[in-house]
Amino acid sequence: MNLNTASQILGAMFDWTWRTSLHASVLITLVTLIQAAGGKRLAARWRYALGLLVLLRLMMPVVPASSFSIFNLTAPVLPNTPELRAPTPLLPATPLSPAASGQVAPLRAALRAQKKIDWLKVAPILWLLGATGSLVIVLCQQRNFSRRIKYRPPISDERILSLLESCRNVMGVRRRITAVIAPQPGTPALFGFLKPRLLLPERALRKLDDRELRMIFLHELAHVKHGDILLNWIIIFARRLHWFNPLVWLALRRLRADRELVCDAMVMSRLADDERLAYGRTLIKLLDDFSGAGFCPSLAPVINHKHEIKRRVTMIAQFKPVGRVAVLLSAVIVVAVCCFTFTRAAEKNTTAQKTDDNTSEAGSAASAKRKADTDAFGTKSLNKMKQRLDELNARVHEAERTVDEFRRNLGISGLGASGKVEGGFDAETVQRLEAARIEVEANYQGQSGLLNQLKELKAEGGDKLRKVILTANYDPQLGKLFDDLWATEATLAKLSATVGPDHPDFKSVVAMHGALDKKVSERIEGILSGLEVKVAATKAQLDSIAQAVNEVRKSDAVANYRPYFQAKRDLESLQKVRDALYLKMLEQEYGVDVPKPRADER
16 A cells, blocks of 8 residues: 555545534534433433434444435535636746746745645644544553453452342343452442453442442443443544544533433332432442542443532432333434434535436426325325324223223222232232242241251250351351461460460460350351341241232132223223324334334333
8 A cells, every 4th residue: 555545545534534523513413402402301311312323423434315414404506517626837838037937936935835734634644643642542541450450359258249140130131240349449330341340449348238239230230231331432432533523522421421321210210219319329428439530431430420420319319210202202303313414415416407307307297296196195094094093092091991990990099000919919919929928938948947957056066066157157257267266276286386385375375266266156156146037037028928918819809800900901902002003103204214112111
């Protein structure tokens, strides 16, 4: 590859970058206006979707031309004439006279000075230097941070590991996550895409209880589920390509902030109502140790910036599920934004247009007739769908009245209508109660069996209980006491052989050994007492569930409320058919595919 070819490639890349950045700036402005107009009514996931549109537009190599493009408003009409170029000065074939040479000399000097500062040729080089330099800095930060945590051992605390495994099951994350102690104070964060690691600061582990750690784990696993580490690298690459555009920096920073709101909403959907305020207090608690120093751009921490916490806590306090109307309206907005900004202006050629108008009138007439027929057919089909939609709306209203009438006649309360314990049960609730009873009963049998065996070993006396207690029920504090006890026994054996039992050092170690032995016995008693309390609590839980199941079977609530739940299922089926028809009408009216709501959004 010669220098000229490399220069042409660099010029083409720079031309695409600044044009894409310019078009993306229009999209950023439009998205900002939509988000400002939507305010709190615009759900976090849809604000995030609009931000992802900006990122996608920044990375798209080509876009189709369309008459619906917003850039048609500023696109000039291109004449069918050769491209106008600056006139090139003609040099005479014969030598100039001395007088004429003296007059032309200043002009030649000005042309040489202009060639020395040709910014159109310098700009691509400056852009490449800026993009490459900033990307190298990020890669160096990534390498240094990766080295700092590469050889850090994983966390072996069974409490932390079991809590993390439980959160993985709740979030549906199959990938293996390694938890390690963070190399510096800060907030918990996710690092690495191929081998994700959960970085946990020691101070956070000390100050957060199990419930608060569970919320933090759910937030970071939401990043894993969404692939946010890979998204971080895409954002980094897009920001480096468009480093000269401040609107891109602001939009991508807002995208990362909206991503945290989406993760918060995902966590909130998996928490009980009384846990949501605790989640907001947990984020505020982490602010005490947040510094922001030492983190590389590819991390996905719980807290990115302190000033975003107020916005996140407000969202948590006002969290509520998104309705179907809001989902449909947001989908239409996203589709409209794509139609208007993911296209370029359609080129218009005036001279060619005149020629086509003079030579293809018959073709235009035929095309107009076909278009009129197509429009008439589409209008007729749309009218039929509107009539069908009106019929479905009437049936839905009738089904709603039927459901309300069953509920009033049967005396079903609000919780009973949703299938909860109060006011009646549906079949699914009874099955869940039976499954919970079986699970709790198995847990109770295991715990009570373990407690009885440990008590038998204690009654037999000797060291049998001490030999198996750590294997049967591991306790870190007891393990530390055993280690210290064994160390003093080794020291006693050594002192007995060297200085004798009358030496002060030997007597001091004997006293220390007695104290440790007493602490070990007390700790074992505490573990047995704790197991007794746990077994009693599990038994009480089992009795409560069994009593609830028996009450349901005696009252035959399922049979009594079956007409209500059947009517409710019929109503939901009608609503799904009506919504599908409404989406089909939107597709035909706008000529685009409207995104369907996912299963978890219905």
